[in-house]
Amino acid sequence: MKIKPRTVDPNNRENLGEVLPLMTPYVVMVDPSSACNLRCLFCPTGDIPRIKETGRYQGLMSIETYEKIIQQIDGFSAPIRVLRLYKEGEPLLNKEFPRFVRLAKQTAKILRVDTTTNGLPLTPSLNQDLVDSKIDQINISVNGMTEETFYRLTKRRVNIKTYIANIIDLCKRSEESEIYIKAIHENLPPAEREMFFDVFSSHADRIFLEHLQPNWPDFEFDYDHEDYTVGHYGQPLEQRSVCPYIFYMMVINADGSVSACVQDWQHELVVGDVREESLTEIWSGAILEQLQTDHLNLRKDNYRSCQVCPVLRHGTLDNIDDSRKKILLKLA
Numbered sequence: 001m002k003i004k005p006r007t008v009d010p011n012n013r014e015n016l017g018e019v020l021p022l023m024t025p026y027v028v029m030v031d032p033s034s035a036c037n038l039r040c041l042f043c044p045t046g047d048i049p050r051i052k053e054t055g056r057y058q059g060l061m062s063i064e065t066y067e068k069i070i071q072q073i074d075g076f077s078a079p080i081r082v083l084r085l086y087k088e089g090e091p092l093l094n095k096e097f098p099r100f101v102r103l104a105k106q107t108a109k110i111l112r113v114d115t116t117t118n119g120l121p122l123t124p125s126l127n128q129d130l131v132d133s134k135i136d137q138i139n140i141s142v143n144g145m146t147e148e149t150f151y152r153l154t155k156r157r158v159n160i161k162t163y164i165a166n167i168i169d170l171c172k173r174s175e176e177s178e179i180y181i182k183a184i185h186e187n188l189p190p191a192e193r194e195m196f197f198d199v200f201s202s203h204a205d206r207i208f209l210e211h212l213q214p215n216w217p218d219f220e221f222d223y224d225h226e227d228y229t230v231g232h233y234g235q236p237l238e239q240r241s242v243c244p245y246i247f248y249m250m251v252i253n254a255d256g257s258v259s260a261c262v263q264d265w266q267h268e269l270v271v272g273d274v275r276e277e278s279l280t281e282i283w284s285g286a287i288l289e290q291l292q293t294d295h296l297n298l299r300k301d302n303y304r305s306c307q308v309c310p311v312l313r314h315g316t317l318d319n320i321d322d323s324r325k326k327i328l329l330k331l332a
Helices: 048-054 063-073 097-105 124-132 147-154 160-173 190-200 279-283 286-296 321-331
Strands: 027-030 082-084 113-117 137-141 178-184 206-210 249-252 257-259 270-273
Touching: 027 063, 063 097, 063 279, 097 113, 097 124, 124 160, 137 160, 147 160, 160 178, 160 190, 178 190, 190 206, 249 279, 270 279, 270 286, 279 286, 286 321
Parallel strands: 027 082, 027 249, 082 113, 113 137, 137 178, 178 206
Antiparallel strands: 249 257, 257 270
């Protein structure tokens, strides 16, 4: 077991400024389910009235849409580094999830497949299906080590012993899949932080207490928490002018629409739709290129979501501000 965040070491990351723009995105995120079984206070998906105001699709991705995505990934000139099967909801609510993984593992254009789950749907049967699918990594977000804390944060009653037992069962079954278990430092009382490490450290491949951050544009947490002193992974807070995510990541929502950014929970930055055009067309298309160019020209405030997005200070590990002029010349 390693006490280590799920991201690449911030001191050992590739210099994006030297390789952008990319012909093929490094990361493709696909949302198997925009619906969730929790109502977390720190996530906009848990605020049902606000989600309804956005008009965004709340439900499961169809197998037909997903198969189309896998076929379109094959159209890229190079493999994508990772397919991330999650975004806005709980991915394991989609009963086709193990099949999603198996289909992705059949193509040479996807080097790695992972997901992030709250762990609540896990059962011994599903755990075996996940292990058999050969998924590379499963990240589990633990929202409390007691039933009281779990309910306070998620508004969902659980049998905490069963919940923990199912997570441990997955760890025991997993031989090839890496299991990363995390919790939010600020959300757990000190005694539960100790309990978290005591319970899971002998079972998970990696374990970490991440930090609570204002990750979502136009969404404030409505409960008391500690002040923000470090970034999500413990990195120093540093304001960026240019968003690096829109240059190396594609985000496909559960309905097949494509967002420019994983933080686009209101679906204001939609740049295409896999049901109408291919991923290669969207990636090299005019809408995304205009967004990238505006960011490089320090005009991100033209986009309301980008203007109020806190991730450029709290969330990202990359900084391409000093390379923006060089990247602009390559885009021209």
